[in-house]
Amino acid sequence: MNNFPExxxxxxxxxxxxxxxxxxxxxxxxxxxxxxxxxxxxLARQAARRGAxxxxxxxxxxxxxxxxxxxxxxxxxSSVAAAVVLAALFLVPRPGEELPVATxxxxxxxxxxxLAGGEVISLESHGADNRWQARGIVLDNDTATGRLRxxxxxxxxxxxxxxxxxxxxxxxxxQLDLPDGTRVWINSRSSVRFPExxxxxxxxIYLQGEAYFAxxxxxxxxxxxxxxxxxxxxxxxxxxxxxxxxxxVWRATLVEGTIRVEENGREVTLRPSEQYVLERSRDxxxxxxxxxxxxxxxxxxxxxxxxxxxxxxxRKLERWYDFRMxxxxxxxxxxxxxxxxxxxxxxxxxxxxxEMTTDIQFQVVDKTITAKRAK
Amino acid sequence: MKNxxxxxxxxxxxxxxRFEKLFRTYYAALCDYAHAILGDFxxxxxxxxxxxxxxxxxKEDKTIQVAAKSYLYTSTRHMAxxxxxxxxxxxxxxxxLVDFIEIVQQEGYSEEExxxxxxxTRVMENLPPKCREIFTMSCLEGxxxxxxxxxxxxxxxxxxxxxxxxYKAIHAVVLPPVDPILLLLAIKNRF
Numbered sequence: 001m002n003n004f005p006e007x008x009x010x011x012x013x014x015x016x017x018x019x020x021x022x023x024x025x026x027x028x029x030x031x032x033x034x035x036x037x038x039x040x041x042x043l044a045r046q047a048a049r050r051g052a053x054x055x056x057x058x059x060x061x062x063x064x065x066x067x068x069x070x071x072x073x074x075x076x077x078s079s080v081a082a083a084v085v086l087a088a089l090f091l092v093p094r095p096g097e098e099l100p101v102a103t104x105x106x107x108x109x110x111x112x113x114x115l116a117g118g119e120v121i122s123l124e125s126h127g128a129d130n131r132w133q134a135r136g137i138v139l140d141n142d143t144a145t146g147r148l149r150x151x152x153x154x155x156x157x158x159x160x161x162x163x164x165x166x167x168x169x170x171x172x173x174x175q176l177d178l179p180d181g182t183r184v185w186i187n188s189r190s191s192v193r194f195p196e197x198x199x200x201x202x203x204x205i206y207l208q209g210e211a212y213f214a215x216x217x218x219x220x221x222x223x224x225x226x227x228x229x230x231x232x233x234x235x236x237x238x239x240x241x242x243x244x245x246x247x248x249v250w251r252a253t254l255v256e257g258t259i260r261v262e263e264n265g266r267e268v269t270l271r272p273s274e275q276y277v278l279e280r281s282r283d284x285x286x287x288x289x290x291x292x293x294x295x296x297x298x299x300x301x302x303x304x305x306x307x308x309x310x311x312x313x314x315r316k317l318e319r320w321y322d323f324r325m326x327x328x329x330x331x332x333x334x335x336x337x338x339x340x341x342x343x344x345x346x347x348x349x350x351x352x353x354x355e356m357t358t359d360i361q362f363q364v365v366d367k368t369i370t371a372k373r374a375k
Numbered sequence: 376m377k378n379x380x381x382x383x384x385x386x387x388x389x390x391x392x393r394f395e396k397l398f399r400t401y402y403a404a405l406c407d408y409a410h411a412i413l414g415d416f417x418x419x420x421x422x423x424x425x426x427x428x429x430x431x432x433x434k435e436d437k438t439i440q441v442a443a444k445s446y447l448y449t450s451t452r453h454m455a456x457x458x459x460x461x462x463x464x465x466x467x468x469x470x471x472l473v474d475f476i477e478i479v480q481q482e483g484y485s486e487e488e489x490x491x492x493x494x495x496t497r498v499m500e501n502l503p504p505k506c507r508e509i510f511t512m513s514c515l516e517g518x519x520x521x522x523x524x525x526x527x528x529x530x531x532x533x534x535x536x537x538x539x540x541x542y543k544a545i546h547a548v549v550l551p552p553v554d555p556i557l558l559l560l561a562i563k564n565r566f
Contacts, residue, residue, distance in 0.1 A: 004538075004539040004542055004543065006520075006535050006538065006539065009513070009538065009542065010513065010519055010520055010538075013513050013514055013517045013518075014517045014518075014519065015463075015469055015471060015472045015517070016472065016517050017516060017517025017518075018466065018517060019463070019466035019467070019468040019469035019472070020468045020469060020471070026471075034471070034475075035475060035478065038471075038472070038475045039475075039479070039549075040545070040546065040549055041514060042475075042479060043488070043491055043492055043495060043545075043549065044495055044499075044514050044545050045411075045414070045514060045515055046411035046412060046492050047411075047492045047493075047495035047496040047498075047499055047545070048496075048499060048511055048514060048515050049410060049411045049414060049515070050407070050411055050492065050493070050496045051496060051499075051500065052407075052410070054406070054407070054410070054416050056402065056403045056406050056420065058398075058399060058402050058403065061402060061420065061423075061424055062395070062398060062399075062402075064424055064428075065398065065424050065427040065428045065431055066431055114461075114464050118465065120457075120461060165464070169477065169481075170481065208470075245474075322481070
């Protein structure tokens, strides 16, 4: 009985109730260990509540369900007001659609916008275009292209800036047009936190995951992209940042203009076609000359790769097609490939191409793909 | 939008009957399911009503038959997790939990998980009362060991002992069957 990670348990149990306590440092554990323990708590919390007996007024519920026909339900907008739940479900099939069978399909344009005011807005690739406004904020959502234009008028209330978050799930991507004219392409499993209104001194946004930025030039108001300890400062320029918390290697790739990367007291200025590479586990960083298109092609509907390792490629595919790659043979990971994958074609195309040109074989079961060497 | 929907609902005798039967069969069970995730009966009922209301509104093009149960449970699970995620986001200092919920949200309802939860419920019911009480304060209420010690008047070490004991018991339920080779490695690594 000596391997109970009591500190991790205590700290993680607190997350469910009140979030991270500022006073206590997070325990040391790998993301895998953390998720495993959170899952245990997720199950244990459910188990602990299962015993509760409660009387549900089914008649009243029936009346409420069937009597609500007249109410208007906007397709892409739903507010979570108090405890009333209207949050849109983009993963649950609508009535009449197929039941959720786990198959691997190309991603689509989808995202959720969590406004500082508490509203949650689900942006989907189908449905009509929509506008929404409140508190001087105007949202213009183009569902056909998967792009949201965010406008904010007025100066806010002068208090500390409040932040909105655009979250893109696995198997999704979205574009965001900011009020200053900057356009951001946000990749799968990524989120961008941006202020309700940009300040007069700087434009600060936070990135988790990957995004491509085309920043509107404004020399007086620098634009900053923060990921972890890394800060990228720009005035007007195009670049791609990949900073997934589950990736060891983070990359900032400059297409045009100049950017300054600051991170842990170091500072380096990049020229076009240069890439800042941060290997987090080894605490190493370097600047490399690269073909920028290799790192930005995802915004044009394809994954273009040149001498990439199989594992590197697979991680991109996993996020977009939303599946898990399992390696029956570890040596597959380090194999290098050149080519491209069209993002909107079924993944089988890419797999069969790889099978034909290499000795790797794939087996697809639900949402996992096992890669192994042919015997 | 589609105005004919509204006219059709009451007229569609068979469909309505089937829908009502589905509702009466599953309503309370789904509420229990959502409550276990959310810990709040009102929120749980809101979630389940919303799911049925959506089905009702789009009724004419819906024929959920074969897998109605898994459809309803998966929808409930997903929507309840949305609410949970929303709360975590509103706390503003809880990105780890938000990420975790998103991972869980990608999964549908599974019988296997259900089985684990049922086993855990039984394990918990069989814990000594004091141990169960303290574990609940830790796991459900998220209290620190120190807070629990102050509230119950026992020492922090005794609190830890109880939590550890309960943890071991439920942990055994989650563990996959032991792979002898892994066990061997684990033992080897300890020496």
